[in-house]
Ligand SMILES: NC(=O)C1=CN([C@@H]2O[C@H](COP(=O)(O)OP(=O)(O)OC[C@H]3O[C@@H](n4cnc5c(N)ncnc54)[C@H](O)[C@@H]3O)[C@@H](O)[C@H]2O)C=CC1
């Protein structure tokens with residue numbers, strides 16, 4: 001099975017590196033594309049031994065599974081560009097924030113097999129967490145194909161599409177909150193006299209250890225927390241400060257904000273797409289519904305939103 005990545009940025013690279021590290025995929029199985037202006041990203045991929053190209057259509061031609069790994073506003077542009085080269089034996093996997101399966105399907109040939117995934121960057125060290133949802137035209141076995149790929153880079157689970165935005169708020173964006181927590185814990189250690197490098201190691205191992213205990217003991221995190229907090233000991237004093245600062249509430253708010261941002265991104269992309277692809281621009285060729293590929297917006301080539 002050949003797997004292609006349209007987009008060679010941070011998330012595509014995390015997936016590719018994790019997949020190669022798993023030993024389940026050889027570099028010859030993988031191909032990635034990116035525009036010429038982003039050659040350094042493709043060079044990073046090339047150094048991993050995988051094939052690279054500036055031509056997205058080449059990726060679809062050469063791949064059985066095609067990951068759309070571009071920024072959300074570019075997904076439809078890219079989907080429309082590759083639509084004529086898609087056949088029923090190809091599986092399209094979007095990892096884009098907010099973009100629904102239905103909106104991608106609407107730009108691809110009828111009955112196109114589309115999967116939406118929300119991965120996260122710890123895939124690079126094979127400790128990722130990915131949730132995915134299967135489109136209505138997917139074949140039996142497509143869920144297994146996606147699971148087999150994603151499980152080489154960490155935990156993978158199929159969910160209904162309505163849960164992909166909440167997943168984004170938690171595990172998609174979550175590594176960024178946890179990196180911040182590691183940095184802040186290290187700062188605390190440094191403030192109290194630890195050398196920076198030691199503080200960073202202790203902070204990272206503390207999160208890793210806590211996460212492993214939750215996963216491996218099956219105990220409720222509240223019970224594990226209680227085991228750390230001795231009566232009148234150091235931990236309950238610290239916890240009191242965290243509770244006064246609404247530690248839990250802030251994390252809940254963060255997940256909610258990222259989830260809503262995911263929903264809004266899908267909605268915004270849909271609105272702008274409605275404006276850009278007027279129905280008369282859509283032509284039918286060889287049974288495929290195609291739209292003209294969009295010129296790169298020179299002021300915003302990366303599709304920032
Ligand atoms: N970074 C993260 O932690 C996560 C990102 N995602 C999603 O993954 C997607 C990519 O995000 P990142 O990798 O962070 O962004 P990035 O900016 O690092 O990478 C985007 C890639 O798209 C390429 N690109 C731009 N225009 C293109 C075109 N017309 N054709 C082909 N490639 C093109 C760029 O050259 C670059 O390689 C986004 O939709 C994002 O929502 C999902 C989960 C986590």
Ligand SMILES: O=C(O)[C@@H]1CCC=N1
Nearest residue numbers: 096097168172173174
């Ligand atoms: O922040 C973002 O937009 C992407 C999607 C989830 C994680 N990173």
